Amino acid sequence: DSIFEAASRILAESSKLSHTKAINGTGIIIHTGLGRAALSKAARKAVEAVASGHSTLEIDKPSGKRGSRQEHIVQLLTDITGAESAMVVNNNAAAVLLAINTLAQNSDVIISRGQLVEIGGSFRLPDIIARAGARLVEVGTTNRTRISDYECAAKCAEPGLILRCHPSNFKITGFSEEAALDELVKLSRELSVPIVDDLGSGALINLEQYGLDHEPTVQESVQSGADIVTFSGDKLLGASQAGILVGKADYIQQCMSNPLARALRVDKLTLAALEATLHVYREGDPVNDIPVLAAIARPLDDVAAQAAKLARRINALRVEGLSAMVVQTTSETGGGSLPGQNIESRAVALKSQILSAEDLGRRFREWDPSIFGRITKDTYLLDMRTVHPNELGDIIGRARSLPG
Incomplete structure (x- = not known):
């Protein structure tokens, strides 16, 4: 890149808002870093x-x-x-x-x-x-x-x-x-x-x-x-x-x-x-x-159905080297609340033959809106207990554009 292209890119980045919407796929319901409670x-x-x-x-x-x-x-x-x-x-x-x-x-x-x-x-x-x-x-x-x-x-x-x-x-x-x-x-x-x-x-x-x-x-x-x-x-x-x-x-x-x-x-x-x-x-x-209470009380069958839907739609994209499957996991309340207590949940596990789990996480975070998951045993997970159904489209949009 020329110095002018680099300068243009820096200026474009500096004009963007830094405090923006995020999708919480971490499984932590009250996530301090992601703004704690979502509002009703x-x-x-x-x-x-x-x-x-x-x-x-x-x-x-x-x-x-x-x-x-x-x-x-x-x-x-x-x-x-x-x-x-x-x-x-x-x-x-x-x-x-x-x-x-x-x-x-x-x-x-x-x-x-x-x-x-x-x-x-x-x-x-x-x-x-x-x-x-x-x-x-x-x-x-x-x-x-x-x-x-x-x-x-x-x-x-x-x-x-x-x-x-x-x-x-x-x-x-x-x-x-x-x-x-x-x-x-x-x-x-x-x-x-x-x-x-x-x-x-x-x-x-x-x-x-x-x-x-x-x-x-x-x-x-x-x-x-x-x-x-x-x-x-x-x-x-x-x-x-x-x-x-x-x-x-x-x-x-x-x-x-x-x-x-x-x-x-x-x-x-x-x-x-x-x-x-x-x-x-x-x-x-x-x-x-109230979203915090709704996430805590959300039936496991509902969470599992959403996970199955997302995994099915990502696999249907046929993105090179990318596969999705539903796995058992646990969510937590977070935010300094109810320590040591877990809530049974389901996550979509993403594996790429091209990108590492860390690279997948970075690509999802850099999307608009930013998507946050967690990495467990070299696998990138998106916990569906903390993902709203209307956010699935954004996740699918990011998956469609991988590995770019």
């Missing part, structure tokens, strides 16, 4: 409506005066969870930071050693506690912490709150023990300090009916008496990236009044997607209408 049709419609012009973000329609953006979600969240009040910030780490800074600044935060988690991007809970202006008091051991450990620590500490962090991105098995939430609630009442329950993934429905282990729901935490419960909006809830706080009205109001709340607030697009998703929970059919 209702959420997408709501985002488009407020993005296309002005919106009622912070205005009271009856009076025409300034309002609060929190009002769009408070009633929905209290109706769904049974909490007294609610608010939303930009992610769950921000929700935890705000709660600790509001309720325990210059005081001690008592937490089990086994719950001092690190989330993605090397963000560690002890660092968040320190940034919030509180002092960390670790109790118990990594695998066993009893209520007596909390009681003993409280005698020597200046507790501002008790923090429970659900380990949603890892699992301790074997010789382990944790104090129950109702025990911690009872102790917090005796100490006259609040208890904050960080649930992380934020399940609003019981997932055991779909063959998964029990994941604590927000409603269970509220009913147990936690003063504030924090959780993510874009994980098991299936909405936009957000950190949600629900709980006692007095504590939520204190968090709303904290100057940090403005720095951590969400924008109109986030609120639109979250509000629409919460309406689905309150009035609709979340398991069918």
